[in-house]
Amino acid sequence: MDYAIQYFEKIDSTNTYLYRLALQGEPEYSVVFADEQTAGKGRRGRSFLSPKGNVYMSFVIRPNRPIDTLHLITPMVAVAVQEAIEELFQISCGIKWVNDLYYNKRKVCGILTEVHPMEDGTAEFCIIGIGINLCNDDSLKELNHKAGSILTLNSVDLEIRKALCIKIMDRFRLYYENDSMDFMNRYRDYSILIGKEVTYITQSESRTVKVVNINNNGELVVDDHGEIFSYYDGEIQLKNF
Ligand code: BTN
Numbered sequence: 001m002d003y004a005i006q007y008f009e010k011i012d013s014t015n016t017y018l019y020r021l022a023l024q025g026e027p028e029y030s031v032v033f034a035d036e037q038t039a040g041k042g043r044r045g046r047s048f049l050s051p052k053g054n055v056y057m058s059f060v061i062r063p064n065r066p067i068d069t070l071h072l073i074t075p076m077v078a079v080a081v082q083e084a085i086e087e088l089f090q091i092s093c094g095i096k097w098v099n100d101l102y103y104n105k106r107k108v109c110g111i112l113t114e115v116h117p118m119e120d121g122t123a124e125f126c127i128i129g130i131g132i133n134l135c136n137d138d139s140l141k142e143l144n145h146k147a148g149s150i151l152t153l154n155s156v157d158l159e160i161r162k163a164l165c166i167k168i169m170d171r172f173r174l175y176y177e178n179d180s181m182d183f184m185n186r187y188r189d190y191s192i193l194i195g196k197e198v199t200y201i202t203q204s205e206s207r208t209v210k211v212v213n214i215n216n217n218g219e220l221v222v223d224d225h226g227e228i229f230s231y232y233d234g235e236i237q238l239k240n241f
Contacts, residue, residue, distance in 0.1 A: 001173065051137045071217070195207070
């Protein structure tokens with residue numbers, strides 16, 4: 001599939017840039033790709049460290065659906081990224097609910113979905129941002145003990161990184177343009193949490209629970225000392241991988 005890909009050696013944030021374009025009508029599946037970000041954004045207002053030579057990409061979708069039906073987009077993207085990496089590098093990452101990819105017990109990819117709402121409660125567009133640490137970069141390890149990289153190489157050709165970006169788009173479209181929930185079975189297969197004892201953390205509490213499943217609403221189903229709960233949001237800490 002062909003995509004309109006705008007490439008930058010350096011940018012503040014591919015999400016911020018594409019959001020501005022989308023406000024002016026940028027069409028669905030336009031992609032922005034950068035080698036390096038100076039103000040990469042993460043979830044919950046955090047920053048996302050974005051050293052040179054990795055994959056920082058964003059794309060726009062115009063789902064034309066109520067905002068409360070969009071929560072499965074991010075898991076869909078996580079599956080697409082997992083499968084694109086597997087196809088290109090024969091490396092299997094695991095998905096840590098809700099939207100991080102892990103390899104060798106370290107986070108190697110984060111996904112940030114930003115929704116532009118309309119007054120009637122539908123989404124005018126979503127910007128989906130994906131940051132993948134492909135290359136071995138000491139700054140990632142020094143600054144964030146949890147971050148790692150997919151490859152042990154120090155650099156990867158731009159053409160290969162672009163090929164990964166295109167594979168992610170193709171994979172995503174396969175699921176997004178099809179009404180099937182098959183991607184959620186895959187999401188569960190790739191999950192590194194199901195069956196594990198984890199710490200579930202919210203602003204007000206932190207408790208040890210066992211992950212039983214991830215349901216088709218994308219909620220984490222946990223067993224908390226015999227009681228079953230489903231969570232739609234929150235942070236998870238894994239005790240033992
Ligand atoms: C997270 O793990 O908290 C989400 C990180 C998302 C990072 C990507 S990199 C490309 C896009 N541009 C950004 O500024 N953020 C996303």
